[in-house]
Amino acid sequence: MAILSGAVGGLVLRNPVMLAAGILGTTGSSLRRAARAGAGCVVTKSVGATPREGHPGPVVVQVEGGLLNAMGLPNPSYKIFQEDIDLARQGGVPVVASIFGDGPEEFAEVASGLDADCFELNLSCPHAERYGSEIGCEPSNVEDITRAVKKNVDVPVWVKLTPNVADIVSLGKAAQRGGADAVVAINTLKAMAIDVETGRPILGNRFGGLSGPAIKPVAIRCVFDLSATLEVPVIGVGGISSWEDAAEMILAGAQGVQVGTALAGGYGIFGEITAGLEHYLVRKGLTLMELRGAAGRTP
Amino acid sequence: MRPVNAVIREVAEENPTVRTFRFDPSFDPVPGQYLMVWVRGTDEVPMGFSYRDGITVQSLGEATEALFGLGPGDSVGLRGPLGNGFDLVGDRILLVGGGVGAAPLALLGERAREDGLEVTSLMGFRCRSDLIFRSRFEKMGDLVITTDDGSEGVCGRASVGLERLDPGSYDQIYLCGPEPMMIDVIRRCHGSESKIQASINRYIKCGMGVCGSCCLDPEGIRVCVEGPVIRADRLLESEFGRYKRGPSGLKEYCGR
Ligand SMILES: Cc1cc2nc3c(=O)[nH]c(=O)nc-3n(C[C@H](O)[C@H](O)[C@H](O)COP(=O)(O)OP(=O)(O)OC[C@H]3O[C@@H](n4cnc5c(N)ncnc54)[C@H](O)[C@@H]3O)c2cc1C
Ligand SMILES: Cc1cc2nc3c(=O)[nH]c(=O)nc-3n(C[C@H](O)[C@H](O)[C@H](O)COP(=O)(O)O)c2cc1C
Ligand code: FES
Numbered sequence: 001m002a003i004l005s006g007a008v009g010g011l012v013l014r015n016p017v018m019l020a021a022g023i024l025g026t027t028g029s030s031l032r033r034a035a036r037a038g039a040g041c042v043v044t045k046s047v048g049a050t051p052r053e054g055h056p057g058p059v060v061v062q063v064e065g066g067l068l069n070a071m072g073l074p075n076p077s078y079k080i081f082q083e084d085i086d087l088a089r090q091g092g093v094p095v096v097a098s099i100f101g102d103g104p105e106e107f108a109e110v111a112s113g114l115d116a117d118c119f120e121l122n123l124s125c126p127h128a129e130r131y132g133s134e135i136g137c138e139p140s141n142v143e144d145i146t147r148a149v150k151k152n153v154d155v156p157v158w159v160k161l162t163p164n165v166a167d168i169v170s171l172g173k174a175a176q177r178g179g180a181d182a183v184v185a186i187n188t189l190k191a192m193a194i195d196v197e198t199g200r201p202i203l204g205n206r207f208g209g210l211s212g213p214a215i216k217p218v219a220i221r222c223v224f225d226l227s228a229t230l231e232v233p234v235i236g237v238g239g240i241s242s243w244e245d246a247a248e249m250i251l252a253g254a255q256g257v258q259v260g261t262a263l264a265g266g267y268g269i270f271g272e273i274t275a276g277l278e279h280y281l282v283r284k285g286l287t288l289m290e291l292r293g294a295a296g297r298t299p
Numbered sequence: 300m301r302p303v304n305a306v307i308r309e310v311a312e313e314n315p316t317v318r319t320f321r322f323d324p325s326f327d328p329v330p331g332q333y334l335m336v337w338v339r340g341t342d343e344v345p346m347g348f349s350y351r352d353g354i355t356v357q358s359l360g361e362a363t364e365a366l367f368g369l370g371p372g373d374s375v376g377l378r379g380p381l382g383n384g385f386d387l388v389g390d391r392i393l394l395v396g397g398g399v400g401a402a403p404l405a406l407l408g409e410r411a412r413e414d415g416l417e418v419t420s421l422m423g424f425r426c427r428s429d430l431i432f433r434s435r436f437e438k439m440g441d442l443v444i445t446t447d448d449g450s451e452g453v454c455g456r457a458s459v460g461l462e463r464l465d466p467g468s469y470d471q472i473y474l475c476g477p478e479p480m481m482i483d484v485i486r487r488c489h490g491s492e493s494k495i496q497a498s499i500n501r502y503i504k505c506g507m508g509v510c511g512s513c514c515l516d517p518e519g520i521r522v523c524v525e526g527p528v529i530r531a532d533r534l535l536e537s538e539f540g541r542y543k544r545g546p547s548g549l550k551e552y553c554g555r
Contacts, residue, residue: 026511026548030519045511045548053546057343058335058376060505062300071510076548087517195376197304200339202376264509 003281004040004274006288008256009182009233010156011094011118013040015274016288017246020237020260021046021098021120021160022071028087034263035091038270042088043258046098046122047075047114048131049106055127056204061193066212066239067261068191070127070205073100078110085116096120096158102130103141104148111149111157118155121145123171124162124187126209133162133187139174146178156181158235163215163222164190172226172234184235184258185222189215212261213239220252227253228296241269243276253293302337302376308352309371313431316358317399318367322377325352329384330407331475331498331528335506337376341365345503347475347527348380349402355431357399381506382527385496389470391417394436395484397457397476398424403498404475405432408439419443421464423457423480426450458483467491474498474531478553482540485531495531499539502546512548515539 004015018041024030025045034042054074061068075081078099088095097116100123101107111119123136123145135141142159150157159175161168163186172183188209193202201207219238227234236254240246241262249257262269281288305322312318326334328348336354337343342362349355358367369375385407392411394404401422408418418439424430427450436442444452445460453460457480466472466488474481474497481497488495501513501522508524515522516538520529534540542550 022511023509024511024514024519024521027514027516027519027544029516030511030514030521032517033519051547051549054504056341057504058302058337058378059343059510060507061302062507067509069505069510071504074504074512074547076544080549193301195302195304195339197374198339202302202337204342261509264507266508 003278004288008040009118009158009235011041013256014093015040016250016256017270017273017277018256018258019043019263020258021122023260023263025098026075028084031084031088031095032091033267034270035088035093037267038274039093040256041094041096042091043096043098043120044081044085044088045075046073046100046125047078047081047110048073048100049077049110051075051077058202058204061202063193063210065214066210067264068193068203068208068210069188070203070208072205073125073128073131078113082114085114094118098122098160100125100131103135104144107145108148108152112152116155118158119149119153120158120160120184121149122160122187124160126162126164126188126190127205127207133164136162136171137165139170142171142174143178146175146180150179158182158184160184160187162187163218168222169225169229172230176230176232180232182233182235182255183226183230184237185226186215186219186238189218211238213241215239216245220248223249223254224252224296227293240273241265243273243280246273246277247280247291250288250291251293251295253296255292300378302378304374305377306374307369307371313355314429317355317431319349319353319355320366321350321353323352326380327351328380330410331384331403332380332382333527334377334379335381335503336366337378338362338365338369339376345506347403347498348406350406355399355402378506382523383525385473385498385528387411387414387416389416391469392419393464393466393469393472394418394420395457395472395474395476396420396422397480398429399431400476400498401432401436404473405435407473408436412439419464419469421445421457421460423460423476424451456480456483458487461487470494471496478540485535492532492535493530496528497531497534498527499529499534500527501543512544512546
């Protein structure tokens with residue numbers, strides 16, 4: 001599959017199809033399984049400075065065309081997560097540590113405490129107080145936090161952006177100013193579901209984030225705009241569940257793609273997407289580089 | 300799916316800490332499958348089917364206590380049936396249960412009898428007053444009861460009761476109970492691991508194979524969708540019997 005290999009966000013990957021953050025990423029075992037199933041690289045569950053149990057259930061609700069979740073960033077803390085990263089590395093692909101914190105110092109603390117092949121800064125989870133999009137919707141925070149982490153690590157740093165803002169491109173520019181090696185778009189869209197029998201919000205946290213096919217058009221638009229403006233590469237995530245979706249994201253300008261909710265259908269999704277992409281490139285006589293951003297170059 | 304609104308039709312007290320809740324609507328589960336039970340305002344927790352329309356619950360903490368506060372006419376939200384369930388194999392089967400783990404096995408045994416299988420049960424409890432579903436198991440076939448304090452049946456753990464039976468003579472053995480008891484039974488049935496199906500307990504949050512909370516080391520088996528029923532030979536290659544992960548992902552080591 002040489003046709004799919006190449007550089008993505010400062011890493012060299014055998015293919016550009018990755019496991020998204022927070023999906024089957026709590027343990028080294030499940031990350032390694034994703035790697036063995038064919039992922040080009042794997043992103044861990046977001047880890048922070050102290051253990052968190054997450055929100056009370058229900059933590060997920062299946063809705064039309066997608067999934068609502070409010071996991072609440074459960075994680076065992078970075079202090080004991082290294083063994084899981086090391087186990088995940090046995091999968092033979094780079095392991096990206098997704099991390100979160102409440103500001104530049106905590107982000108830097110978590111990043112300095114882990115040995116990973118790359119960091120992805122979660123500045124976009126929409127349902128955890130003091131974290132994620134609560135700070136990541138402000139460009140100056142994005143810039144400061146990116147800079148703080150960059151100063152403390154010598155591997156690539158990706159910044160995962162929230163779509164719950166009027167102008168995602170300004171967040172991307174802030175990440176770029178802070179020294180990001182790539183931006184990742186998008187995290188979930190803030191959303192809610194209500195039980196009609198009782199009038200109660202279904203999620204334990206009342207609201208959460210929407211993922212899955214329903215958000216793909218939003219993600220495509222964000223990736224298109226970001227890649228048209230930024231110099232750093234864009235990694236596309238949101239609703240990818242087939243090779244056509246991955247191709248569409250790359251046409252919009254993504255250098256790599258991440259798959260989350262579609263893992264509900266099993267680990268076979270990586271093999272399906274990479275095989276489909278490869279056939280497509282051969283049939284079109286194109287390289288990945290030529291495919292990338294082609295939608296923006298059409299007359 | 301969204302949680303289905305289910306009205307509690309009746310509540311039966313099986314023992315001082317265990318109650319059965321029967322719902323409307325009823326489901327069509329494979330025995331061993333489970334429901335995510337949303338006790339509104341508290342939490343959503345996994346519970347195996349003990350009837351097509353019911354679950355049998357031990358009161359342990361917040362969610363189960365809140366459920367015990369509900370009665371006929373009250374409602375909960377249900378997602379399911381989820382997971383794989385038991386696979387009925389052969390003509391003669393043995394059910395081995397401990398405590399509230401007897402619940403899914405009662406449904407399995409009844410299904411097996413409908414299919415014409417011969418069913419023997421070995422059920423372990425702490426004491427006589429903890430016994431549940433005695434008459435359901437007696438109706439299916441031979442029943443050996445053990446109690447830790449000897450107040451009923453054989454004195455000792457369920458695994459001690461195995462000595463009264465010939466585990467190797469059954470086509471398939473079905474297990475559900477506390478983890479130390481299950482691992483003990485599996486070890487005592489050395490050589491028959493591929494004939495043992497165990498329903499295991501891991502921290503289930505999403506129940507749909509995305510969040511990673513329930514994964515078993517070292518292969519990353521997703522217990523919520525690839526389980527909760529897992530063959531003993533696979534369990535012996537895993538963390539089972541040594542540790543499990545709590546809600547944050549931190550390991551909790553087995554107490555022995
Ligand atoms: C597939 C499966 C089937 C089950 N079937 C039954 C059953 O038929 N009857 C029954 O009484 N119990 C069953 N359980 C166990 C039941 O889910 C827990 O006892 C219940 O979640 C306790 O919740 P709590 O809030 O009352 O207690 P807590 O105080 O929150 O916890 C008490 C104990 O329950 C465990 N627990 C809590 N939440 C969960 C969760 N979401 N997933 C798994 N374990 C949890 C904790 O690790 C702890 O050991 C089953 C578990 C699984 C995984
Ligand atoms: C259950 C669940 C947990 C998630 N946890 C995280 C997380 O810890 N960190 C993060 O940056 N994104 C997290 N996400 C967001 C995904 O990584 C991804 O951005 C989003 O789901 C859109 O992609 P998808 O439609 O392919 O799922 C989570 C998503 C889901 C569904
Ligand atoms: S409980 Fe979420 S993957 Fe199993």
